[in-house]
Amino acid sequence: MDFLNAIVALLNFVVIPATSYGAQLALGALGVTLIYGILRFSNFAHGDTMAFGTAMVILVTWAFQSVGIHFGPLPTALLALPFGIAITAALVLATDKAVYRFYRRQKAAPVILVIVSMGVMFIMNGVTRFIIGVGEIRFDDGGRFIVNANEFKKATGLAEGLAFRSTQGLTILTAIIVVAALFWFLNKTRTGKSMRAYSDNEDLALLSGINPERVVAVTWIIAAGLAVIAGTLYGLDKSFKAFNYFQLLLPIFASAIVGGLGSPLGAIAGGFLIAFTEVGFTYAWKKVATYVLPDALAPDGLAQLLSTDYKFAVSFAILVIVLLFKPTGLFKGKAV
Amino acid sequence: MIVVEGLHKHFGGFRAVDGASIEIATGSITGLIGPNGAGKSTLFNVIAGVYQPTAGRVIMDGEDITGLPPHDLFHKGLLRTFQIAHEFSSMTVRENLMMVPAGQLGETLWNTWFHRGRIAREEAELAKKADDVLDFLTISHLADERAGNLSGGQKKLLELGRTMMVDAKIVFLDEVGAGVNRTLLNTIGDAIVRLNKERGYTFCVIEHDMDFIGRLCDPVIVMAEGKVLAKGSADSIMQNEAVIEAYLGRGLKNKAKAEAEA
Numbered sequence: 137m138d139f140l141n142a143i144v145a146l147l148n149f150v151v152i153p154a155t156s157y158g159a160q161l162a163l164g165a166l167g168v169t170l171i172y173g174i175l176r177f178s179n180f181a182h183g184d185t186m187a188f189g190t191a192m193v194i195l196v197t198w199a200f201q202s203v204g205i206h207f208g209p210l211p212t213a214l215l216a217l218p219f220g221i222a223i224t225a226a227l228v229l230a231t232d233k234a235v236y237r238f239y240r241r242q243k244a245a246p247v248i249l250v251i252v253s254m255g256v257m258f259i260m261n262g263v264t265r266f267i268i269g270v271g272e273i274r275f276d277d278g279g280r281f282i283v284n285a286n287e288f289k290k291a292t293g294l295a296e297g298l299a300f301r302s303t304q305g306l307t308i309l310t311a312i313i314v315v316a317a318l319f320w321f322l323n324k325t326r327t328g329k330s331m332r333a334y335s336d337n338e339d340l341a342l343l344s345g346i347n348p349e350r351v352v353a354v355t356w357i358i359a360a361g362l363a364v365i366a367g368t369l370y371g372l373d374k375s376f377k378a379f380n381y382f383q384l385l386l387p388i389f390a391s392a393i394v395g396g397l398g399s400p401l402g403a404i405a406g407g408f409l410i411a412f413t414e415v416g417f418t419y420a421w422k423k424v425a426t427y428v429l430p431d432a433l434a435p436d437g438l439a440q441l442l443s444t445d446y447k448f449a450v451s452f453a454i455l456v457i458v459l460l461f462k463p464t465g466l467f468k469g470k471a472v
Numbered sequence: 473m474i475v476v477e478g479l480h481k482h483f484g485g486f487r488a489v490d491g492a493s494i495e496i497a498t499g500s501i502t503g504l505i506g507p508n509g510a511g512k513s514t515l516f517n518v519i520a521g522v523y524q525p526t527a528g529r530v531i532m533d534g535e536d537i538t539g540l541p542p543h544d545l546f547h548k549g550l551l552r553t554f555q556i557a558h559e560f561s562s563m564t565v566r567e568n569l570m571m572v573p574a575g576q577l578g579e580t581l582w583n584t585w586f587h588r589g590r591i592a593r594e595e596a597e598l599a600k601k602a603d604d605v606l607d608f609l610t611i612s613h614l615a616d617e618r619a620g621n622l623s624g625g626q627k628k629l630l631e632l633g634r635t636m637m638v639d640a641k642i643v644f645l646d647e648v649g650a651g652v653n654r655t656l657l658n659t660i661g662d663a664i665v666r667l668n669k670e671r672g673y674t675f676c677v678i679e680h681d682m683d684f685i686g687r688l689c690d691p692v693i694v695m696a697e698g699k700v701l702a703k704g705s706a707d708s709i710m711q712n713e714a715v716i717e718a719y720l721g722r723g724l725k726n727k728a729k730a731e732a733e734a
Contacts, residue, residue, distance in 0.1 A: 326578025326591065333560045333571050340558040343520065344634065345546035345574030354581055 142427035144296040148285075149423075154415035155408070156304040156373055159311035162407030163366035164384065165391035166318065166400055167359040169469070173335040173398035174355045175236070177249035182363060183385030184260035185228060187378045189364030190371045191268040193220035194275045201277070209279040211303070211372055220368065225360040231256055232356050240352075265378050273376040276303055303372040314365055315404060318358070322400065327354055335398060383448070387414065390451040394458045396469025405466055410451050418444045473498045474519065474550075474642060474676075479528030481511070481518050488514040490698030491528070496642065498533075501668055501675040503689030503706065505682075507719045511698040512678045513555060516644050520552040521545045532642075547574060549641030553634070553648060555678075557627035561620030565611070568619045568630060569602035570595065572637035598637075605633045609663060625656040632663055635673070642674040643667075649681050657681070661688055682710070682720070694719065 164186060171179040179185075196216035200206075207215050235256060239249055282305045285297030322328035334341040334351045342348060367381060374380070391410045395402025420438035429435075442450065458466065474496040481489040489511040496502045504512050517523045519530050521542040530538045537545060560568050576598075577583050578591040606612040609629045614622065619630060628648055635643045645664070649657045661684060667673045679685050685692060686706040694701040694709060696718045702709060709715055 321584065325584045326576050326595070327581060327584050329563070329567065329571060330579065332562065336560045336562060337558050339522070339554070340560065341571075342542040343546060343552060344572045345543050345638075346571070347543055347574070347579075350579065357581065 138427045141296045154412045156307040158408035158411030160370045161391045162404040164388040165403035167362035168392040169403040177246045180253045181257040183381050185363040186367030187381035188264045189224035190367035192223045193368045211278045221361045221364045224364050225357045228356045228360045276372045307369040387451045390455045396465025396467040398469040399467040402467030414447045414450045417441045417450045475531040477529045480526040482526045503685045503692040504678045506695035510695040551635045551640045552644035553631035555646040559619040566602045566615045570598045605636045625652040645677045
């Protein structure tokens with residue numbers, strides 16, 4: 137019984153939160169890695185693209201709620217998602233036309249594009265706050281739990297409760313669907329293949345008649361879609377606050393780099409690796425340890441390796457360790 | 473017909489192409505030879521739209537195509553291959569070929585999701601065409617191999633195959649025979665001649681192998697130091713004193729003389 141309790145506690149406090157956090161990081165890192173693979177620079181504005189997109193989703197959600205449109209047991213934000221994606225895609229395409237295209241024509245070095253993307257980041261940062269404010273916003277509605285802790289305790293007779301929030305379930309499910317669709321798209325469709333071709337060998341792609349502007353536009357649209365989905369899922373799961381999305385840029389980049397920049401599979405693996413280590417290192421293991429170990433060995437303290445304040449340090453420690461042994465990341469991305 | 477008029481391409485103070493004027497007649501297999509650093513590849517790159525010329529014009533069938541980007545030139549039927557073979561290494565040989573024809577239905581996001589049937593039919597046709605091309609090049613057994621795993625010579629064949637996926641008008645081959653063994657070189661040579669005869673492709677070939685040039689090309693243009701040094705039939709070029717001095721060396725002339733006497 138103690139052993140079962142330990143497993144439930146582990147699921148409840150580590151596996152489920154880390155999986156949904158990992159799915160959010162993976163979706164964010166996919167966007168970063170696609171931009172890197174095709175446009176060949178690290179897009180620092182990605183976190184704020186997520187924030188902007190989520191803000192749009194929240195506004196549309198409020199509009200829906202005010203006229204009484206709801207999505208049954210699911211969050212209304214899911215209905216608003218396509219609108220948020222459309223607005224954000226329009227914004228990033230406009231940014232590309234107004235800013236990045238100029239530097240592409242100049243054949244600017246990647247490092248210049250990185251700095252340019254930081255400029256874009258600060259502008260988006262300001263625009264988002266201007267539109268929706270700096271405070272914390274909760275916009276989840278619909279059913280709260282798939283598995284409720286108290287009902288779980290009653291049904292199983294275990295001392296530990298298992299809570300599986302609907303936003304967590306939704307995050308994982310959506311991530312699976314989106315990733316499957318993305319991989320189908322990249323591997324099976326002509327557009328996806330031309331993106332891979334362009335990423336693989338730009339010169340040859342151009343001389344095979346692939347239109348670079350179209351590849352770039354499609355990449356931005358997909359990256360915007362991924363950013364808005366990741367941002368909305370993160371906001372539903374926790375809450376929306378513009379600054380949090382700016383901070384999220386760090387673990388997202390860590391995920392993309394650990395997996396190998398430019399490699400979609402790597403972004404997913406990196407996302408989960410970072411999420412599980414982050415949660416694993418900052419979780420207080422006392423409860424699980426007390427169940428599993430004999431009484432004499434039960435820890436007195438919290439058995440927490442690091443305070444949650446250090447969670448970003450964990451991402452970067454993983455980053456350094458992986459790059460020491462595999463300089464191009466786990467899945468052989470492009471050299472950074 | 474391609475006419476290049478007074479073309480200059482300078483990199484800083486270095487004049488890679490220094491006022492070259494050449495003509496490539498429709499239906500010909502024109503050879504372009506010259507010592508390393510003569511500006512042959514740079515000339516190719518300017519014609520193919522990779523570099524903007526410093527001065528001069530490129531005219532294709534009466535239309536000024538100077539400085540157009542590569543993918544636009546591709547649509548006009550002007551293709552090139554690379555000195556060092558390029559390929560999409562993570563895709564199969566067949567997929568590499570299927571990448572080529574531009575303007576496919578599946579190129580827009582909308583069609584990708586909403587016109588599956590039509591795209592599937594188009595792709596089936598393309599796959600068939602790719603297999604025909606591989607047959608022609610005698611490498612059909614490699615269709616499902618990842619292009620990155622091919623040998624250097626096989627990659628050269630793939631480069632040639634890429635030009636066969638569309639109705640090219642003129643194809644620029646940059647050292648198609650470099651690092652390729654004799655047997656494979658003959659295969660490549662045969663393919664070039666057949667494409668020229670059967671499909672009416674015009675070729676412009678950079679090559680150092682004089683046997684290969686002599687067998688295939690007429691006329692031959694010789695470049696040195698960014699300028700055109702001589703032009704004529706392969707035989708006349710091999711007898712040309714200036715060309716021998718700048719490029720061919722004495723050995724070849726002696727060999728040609730010996731062959732003529734024998």
